[in-house]
Amino acid sequence: MHSPADINAIPAANGTARPPVRVIAVASGKGGVGKTSVSVNLAMALVHAGQRTLLLDTDLGLANVDVMLGLSPQFTLADVFAGRCELQDTLLEGPRGLWVVPAASGKRHMTELLPQQHIGLVHAFCQLDLPLDAMVVDNAAGISDSVLTFCQAAQDVIVVVCDEPASVTDAYALIKVLSRERGVTRVQVLANQVNNAIEGKQLFEKLERVSARFLDVTLHYLGAVPRDEWLRRAIQRQEAVVEAFPGCPSALAFRDIARRANSWQSPVGPRGGVEFFMERLVAHGASAASTNDPLRSAVA
Numbered sequence: 001m002h003s004p005a006d007i008n009a010i011p012a013a014n015g016t017a018r019p020p021v022r023v024i025a026v027a028s029g030k031g032g033v034g035k036t037s038v039s040v041n042l043a044m045a046l047v048h049a050g051q052r053t054l055l056l057d058t059d060l061g062l063a064n065v066d067v068m069l070g071l072s073p074q075f076t077l078a079d080v081f082a083g084r085c086e087l088q089d090t091l092l093e094g095p096r097g098l099w100v101v102p103a104a105s106g107k108r109h110m111t112e113l114l115p116q117q118h119i120g121l122v123h124a125f126c127q128l129d130l131p132l133d134a135m136v137v138d139n140a141a142g143i144s145d146s147v148l149t150f151c152q153a154a155q156d157v158i159v160v161v162c163d164e165p166a167s168v169t170d171a172y173a174l175i176k177v178l179s180r181e182r183g184v185t186r187v188q189v190l191a192n193q194v195n196n197a198i199e200g201k202q203l204f205e206k207l208e209r210v211s212a213r214f215l216d217v218t219l220h221y222l223g224a225v226p227r228d229e230w231l232r233r234a235i236q237r238q239e240a241v242v243e244a245f246p247g248c249p250s251a252l253a254f255r256d257i258a259r260r261a262n263s264w265q266s267p268v269g270p271r272g273g274v275e276f277f278m279e280r281l282v283a284h285g286a287s288a289a290s291t292n293d294p295l296r297s298a299v300a
């Protein structure tokens, strides 16, 4: 395993300078609000917009990106951590050349990545020689260390919220921890399963009011995805709705959101590829590790 300091010594696989990859972390606090649907469709919509995109499933407890896309992984991230394969072996090619790194479903003991595993992941990604413009990270529900570390390392965090009291409360809890404990100053809010545009905006305003009062974070309204029967049908068909039913309301909303994400300021960093994100991941994972139970780290 590599220490955080070693990471700077890891060369890009082909030694050439590449522009930094735009990394977008998708999280929600509460489960079941549509985070994976958003990740899958945003990634697919970015591909439609000409962005070479990788979708990384980091939900090691209840992974389902591959199921949503009808892909059959032979290996998953869990196999990488167990030393059974290289990260390269987990790569799946989805529709239109979307790259997918699946996680493993039902591994209850793997719901949390240890700091060393974060570092191992960094090393593996630095060796992965994929030409990429964007990476979408589908996080687990909740506010575990892994979720916080992935969000903190990404250039942008999308918090998915829907019109249920628990969703709003949990989204606020996530934003609060990201802001207070991880120094995140900017969060994109996406309202999912809304009945109309006004409902989406009101949901955002509710979160914004309370955040502006108590937190040092700026919330941006990324937009709303309507509650859409076509999206459910696409899930049944194991396809992204932007692929299966490109003219339906949710697909149009996802395309709009991808357009907006494309207009965000590009990341700047001394190194290219995914190294920018990965170095941040290691730095933040390492600082989180220093507050962790040393016994827990020692058994990794």
Ligand SMILES: Nc1ncnc2c1ncn2[C@@H]1O[C@H](COP(=O)(O)OP(=O)(O)OP(=O)(O)O)[C@@H](O)[C@H]1O
Pocket (backbone or CB within 6 Å): 028, 030, 031, 032, 033, 034, 035, 036, 037, 038, 062, 140, 141, 192, 193, 194, 225, 226, 227, 228, 229, 231, 232, 235, 250
């Ligand atoms: N915009 C939408 N319109 C209609 N149904 C939706 C929409 N978004 C999500 N759903 C429904 O909600 C279900 C849960 O969505 P999804 O699996 O994306 O949520 P999640 O937040 O990732 O859940 P988990 O936390 O369990 O991973 C989907 O199976 C789908 O039926």
